[in-house]
Structures are given as structure tokens and as C-alpha cells.
Amino acid sequence: MPAVNFNIRWPNGKEAAGYSPSTVIYEHLQEGARYPLAEFLQRIEGGLNNASERVKEVKGFYCSSAMDTLSSLKGQAHYQEDGPVEILSMRTEGGGRVTGAGWSSF
Secondary structure (H helix, E strand, O other), X not given: OOEEEEEEEOOXXXXXXXXXXXXXHHHOOOOOOEEEHHHHHHHHHHXXXXXXXXXXHHHOXXXXXXXXXXXXXXXXXXXXXXXXXXXEEEEEEOOOOOOOOOOEEO
């Protein structure tokens, strides 16, 4: 099952990386797009929940790495002022590999 690693820029200029276990995330986020913070949170929650559901359909269990990514991004969002979240990059990986613990920020 192909996975997607993505990078974002928060309204405060800091960058973060995330992981989706499914390419369904492309239905929710677009590389190069800028979303208002509230809209980004809706899109990322919907996308990662859908991705985790896809894993369940294939493997019989939800993807904890997707939920870790969602939790991390929601936590980081609490420290942001309103403004756009930019999707810097989205990269499909072949075998569903996880980068680090499934998410990272830098």
C-alpha cells in the first residue's frame, strides 16, 4: 500500500512533516496549496481518518501512525495564530514505510 510523506509550513513560519498510510490524502490536500488554519485542520483530519480506514480495509486494523500524525498536527495547531497553512511537498512512497515515528517537526 503506497504511503505519502508530506511537509507543511504553519502560519508562524515553522515547518512540520507528516505521514499518511494511503494516497487518499491527495483527495484532501494539494501540494502548493495554502489553506486557512481551520480548513487545514478539517482537511487533515478527514484525510488521515480516511487513510486509516483504508488500512483497516486491507490489513484489518487502523493505522496508529496516521493517528499519531493527526494528534501531533492538532497539538501544534494550538500554538498557531490564524493564517494560512502551506502544503510544501507531498511524496508518495512505495511500500508504506514510515519516516521516524510517522511524523516529525523541524
